[in-house]
Amino acid sequence: MAFEHELPGLSTPGRVTPDVIAPGHTFESVTERISAIILTKRTPIGWFVGFGIAFVFLLLFNVTVGHLLLTGIGIWGNNIPVGWAFDIINFVWWIGIGHAGTLISAILLLFRQQWRTSINRFAEAMTLFAVACAAMFPLLHTGRPWLAAYWLLPYPNTMNLWPQFRSPLIWDVFAVTTYFTVSLLFWFTGLVPDMATLRDRAQSRAARVAFGVLSLGWRGSARHWQRYETAYLLLAGISTPLVLSVHSVVSFDFAVSVLPGWHTTIFPPYFVAGAIYSGFAMVMTLAVPLRKFYGLEDFITMRHIHNMTKVMLVTGMIVAYGYANEAFFAWYSANPYESFMMYNRMAGPYAVFYWALIGINALMIQLFWFRRVRENVALLFVLSLFVNVGMWLERFIIIVTSLHRDFLPSSWDMYAPTRWDFAMFTGTIGLFLSLFFLFIRFLPAIAIFEMRTIVPEARLQTGEHG
Amino acid sequence: MAEFETPAALVAATEQARLHGYRQMDAYSPMPVEELSEALGLRRTRLPRLVLAGGVLGGLAGYGLEYWSQVITYPLNIGGRPFHSWPHFIPVTFETTVLGAALAAFVGMWALNRLPQPYHPVFNVPAFARASVDRFFLCIEATDPKFDRHATWKFLESLHPAGVSEVVA
Incomplete structure (x- = not known):
């Protein structure tokens, strides 16, 4: 692992693939660096500024939800024929973002990718917060979410009504709630040994008690570690098909219907790839400022940045292939509704958004082939924001263009979001960022115990009994 | 209970303890050390x-x-x-x-794992606070048939630990 550093003369400087952790770190130093962010008494001013801005948008979200519940969903712009708009666009967008967290924590664990270690914790937190934001949309789209209990959940109510299990929307309820629950269990399990570390290092009584309770009395016993590692691996193995199923089920919401542009078999894999692509863009968006402001460049190294960019390149190309496939089958199906749908996407009233998404998701990502781009962290941050926009536009195009040109031209209409649509959307971004700011302040954003396994000290050969 | 500075030292000490016939013991480490399960002779979990x-x-x-x-x-x-x-x-x-x-x-x-558990005697040892940071511990329990307060202490010292201490329940 440290080979390149011992023999720097053998490779051209700057061409060396950096390590997953900067050299010179020990058990003590990784523990100190990560726990200091939480145990410090002085919260950085930047944190208050960032949290303050996020909190303003969270308040906007509260106002919007209040207005929505008092007035009804008529405050939104969606109406027949576009009965689904921002509420499902934003739902799919947020759920997709969450997928990168599970990919990093579960799938990369099974593939023994060491670079996942320093980014998995905050990516998992990102998953949980993104799923929470996503759930807001369908729940509030019901208009009366307090009644959603018997619409969505199977429980023996006095009316003897049961949810309709043949509907993809009910599959969605099960997929998303299972996803949230399993992600939460996985995240909490990962946190417990770090809580024990914080308990043992905390100075204030309040912190000792809080982390003491959360650590469940963890003492690092070898018997415990053995079961812990087994459970962690099993949870990873369980989460892997789960994460693939969640976005597949989300795509069934569309694919099971008989609308042109939705009724295609490519949807599940293409949605999953798009989810991972947008999720990695969000991990990048969060990781770049996080490592900069908290000085975590030693742990989130250029190796991580490179690898994340490469994952975005691969999954982005799969998404671009999906676009090509959609266009091809619209033509090859010889179905006039399908080909009109494609023509309408490319040359209809929303064509500018279609070409913007092609420009971002198919053309712009080609920049990731270049090492110069992958090494420019500031540029990558901007590009990752563009990817988030591009994937949002993709969902907008899929949903709105298929709906606004109905089978009968007499039902054709245009869709435009209202200011409340935007208030709700930016409000969930505020909710997401507020939760994230609280998370990095109060919980370890990087898995401390897993970092210990990758410092050079951890290797058994370096020990005195070697 | 003996304290070690590296995972390798703990694994070697655990193997020694097992060779000397100790069975009722446990090892503590700040991160998972796979070799410990074998050194302790743990069975695979259910x-x-x-x-x-x-x-x-x-x-x-x-x-x-x-x-x-x-x-x-x-x-x-x-x-x-x-x-x-x-x-x-x-x-x-x-x-x-x-x-x-x-x-x-x-x-x-x-x-x-019998967790959450609000109290465990190992936490009475002041040095154990570092078990969640950078120290590795081997604890031979008094319930072990070979346990003898004096002899076990001497044995643990022979393993070249960073320190030996008694866990008071």
Whole structure:
């Protein structure tokens, strides 16, 4: 692992693939660096500024939800024929973002990718917060979410009504709630040994008690570690098909219907790839400022940045292939509704958004082939924001263009979001960022115990009994 | 209880202790050390079987719920499909299988580990605070048939530890 550093003369400087952790770190130093962010008494001013801005948008979200519940969903712009708009666009967008967290924590664990270690914790937190934001949309789209209990959940109510299990929307309820629950269990399990570390290092009584309770009395016993590692691996193995199923089920919401542009078999894999692509863009968006402001460049190294960019390149190309496939089958199906749908996407009233998404998701990502781009962290941050926009536009195009040109031209209409649509959307971004700011302040954003396994000290050969 | 500075030293010490016939002992480390399970002679955990059971139970419960609600108690004609239209029941069955397995893994792991546990004697040793940071501990328990206060202390010192201490219950 440290080979390149011992023999720097053998490779051209700057061409060396950096390590997953900067050299010179020990058990003590990784523990100190990560726990200091939480145990410090002085919260950085930047944190208050960032949290303050996020909190303003969270308040906007509260106002919007209040207005929505008092007035009804008529405050939104969606109406027949576009009965689904921002509420499902934003739902799919947020759920997709969450997928990168599970990919990093579960799938990369099974593939023994060491670079996942320093980014998995905050990516998992990102998953949980993104799923929470996503759930807001369908729940509030019901208009009366307090009644959603018997619409969505199977429980023996006095009316003897049961949810309709043949509907993809009910599959969605099960997929998303299972996803949230399993992600939460996985995240909490990962946190417990770090809580024990914080308990043992905390100075204030309040912190000792809080982390003491959360650590469940963890003492690092070898018997415990053995079961812990087994459970962690099993949870990873369980989460892997789960994460693939969640976005597949989300795509069934569309694919099971008989609308042109939705009724295609490519949807599940293409949605999953798009989810991972947008999720990695969000991990990048969060990781770049996080490592900069908290000085975590030693742990989130250029190796991580490179690898994340490469994952975005691969999954982005799969998404671009999906676009090509959609266009091809619209033509090859010889179905006039399908080909009109494609023509309408490319040359209809929303064509500018279609070409913007092609420009971002198919053309712009080609920049990731270049090492110069992958090494420019500031540029990558901007590009990752563009990817988030591009994937949002993709969902907008899929949903709105298929709906606004109905089978009968007499039902054709245009869709435009209202200011409340935007208030709700930016409000969930505020909710997401507020939760994230609280998370990095109060919980370890990087898995401390897993970092210990990758410092050079951890290797058994370096020990005195070697 | 003896304190060591590296995982390798702890593994070597644990192997020595086992060779000397100690059985009732436990090792503590700030991160998982796979070799310790073997050095301590731990048996493989029952957890995978529990998780399998949880998954099977979750799947059966999910499918059972769908069958009962859609065929027996609340049958509705949806597009002329049979009441028992099983392909529609697969996604939810899959999700409940995953949920059952994950809950079994989570609850099972903590239950088998007897956690949460608010008190444990090892925390009485002041040096043990570093067990969650950068120190490795081997603890031979008084219930071990070979345990002798004096001899065990001498034995632990012979392993070249960073320190030896007594755990007071």
